[in-house]
Amino acid sequence: MARTPSTMLELGTKAPDFTLPDTVSGKNISLQDFADAKGLLVIFLSCHCPFVKHVRAEYAKLSKDYIPQGLAIVAISPNDVENYPDDAPDKLKEMAEQEGFNFPVCYDETQEVAKAYRAACTPDYYLFDGDLKLVYRGQLDDSRPSLDDVPVNGVDMRNAIEALLSGKEVDQNQKPSLGCNIKWKKGNEPDYFG
Numbered sequence: 001m002a003r004t005p006s007t008m009l010e011l012g013t014k015a016p017d018f019t020l021p022d023t024v025s026g027k028n029i030s031l032q033d034f035a036d037a038k039g040l041l042v043i044f045l046s047c048h049c050p051f052v053k054h055v056r057a058e059y060a061k062l063s064k065d066y067i068p069q070g071l072a073i074v075a076i077s078p079n080d081v082e083n084y085p086d087d088a089p090d091k092l093k094e095m096a097e098q099e100g101f102n103f104p105v106c107y108d109e110t111q112e113v114a115k116a117y118r119a120a121c122t123p124d125y126y127l128f129d130g131d132l133k134l135v136y137r138g139q140l141d142d143s144r145p146s147l148d149d150v151p152v153n154g155v156d157m158r159n160a161i162e163a164l165l166s167g168k169e170v171d172q173n174q175k176p177s178l179g180c181n182i183k184w185k186k187g188n189e190p191d192y193f194g
Contacts, residue, residue, distance in 0.1 A: 004121040004181035007192055008137055011172060015040065015132040016116035020076060020106035023092040029074060029104045031132070038070035039164045040132065041157075044114060044124040044182070045105075046079045047095050048086040051179035052123050054145040058154045060100045062161070069165050073103035078114035079122070079183040087183070114182055115190045121179035127160055127170070136160035138174030 019030040034040045043059065045052045063073050075096075079087040089107045096105040108114055117126060127136035140157045143150040156175065163170045184193060 003178050005178050006124050006137060006139075006176040007118040007120045008174070008176050009118050009126065009134060011134050011137070013134040015042070015126070015128045015134070016113070018076075018106075018108075018113040018116070020108055020113060021089070022104040022106050023089040024096050024101070024105055029106055034072040034074070034132075037072035038130050039072070039135075039161065040128045041071060041073045041161070042117065042126040042128070043073065043075040044078060044117070044119040044122055045075050046077050046084070046087045046122040046180065046183070047091045048084060049122045049180040050145045051121075054143065055123065055140050055152050055154075056095070056099050058140060058152050060102075062154055062157065063102050065158075066161050066165065067102065071161060071165060075101070075103065075105045076108050076113060076119075077105070077122075078108040078111045078119065080111075080185045081109075082185070084183045111182075111184060111188055118190075118192055119182060120192065121177060121181055123179050124177050124182075125157065127157070127164065129164055135164055135170040136174060137177075139177045142175075144178070 017031045022029045081088040141155045143152045
């Protein structure tokens with residue numbers, strides 16, 4: 001299983017704008033839809049990646065725990081569906097329904113949104129504050145598909161979200177997320193890939 005780390009976008013970076021189709025509702029979702037949230041968690045994911053499969057049930061738990069407290073969540077899949085049909089929009093919708101996601105799961109067909117966020121892997125996480133400035137871009141927790149003795153509990157992300165929602169400073173000592181590399185379309189690879 002190849003492991004690609006997050007690029008660790010600089011803290012304080014303003015969330016790049018986007019407008020993408022939500023595979024669940026069929027509506028377009030844009031950054032402005034989250035303007036009133038206390039924070040925004042952007043998750044880059046895919047259906048077929050073992051790292052995402054390993055933790056995706058935790059996304060539903062995070063949403064149930066923190067959306068009522070003012071956090072917004074949006075998931076984005078940027079993978080090349082021509083070569084990875086398991087990541088097609090209908091499969092994303094199916095995954096969202098199976099897992100009980102109560103947040104948009106968008107498809108980034110051009111991969112330009114992933115590039116704007118400097119996303120490198122699935123899963124890759126970006127937590128922004130109420131001013132849409134980046135406060136966390138680390139791992140969900142220490143669990144990995146190959147580590148049976150490490151539970152999926154989202155502790156790193158939960159600590160960051162709880163600090164943000166309670167007005168405390170988020171710990172800047174952050175471990176990069178690790179996962180499958182984003183499946184870039186041939187000729188569309190960003191300068192930071194590879």
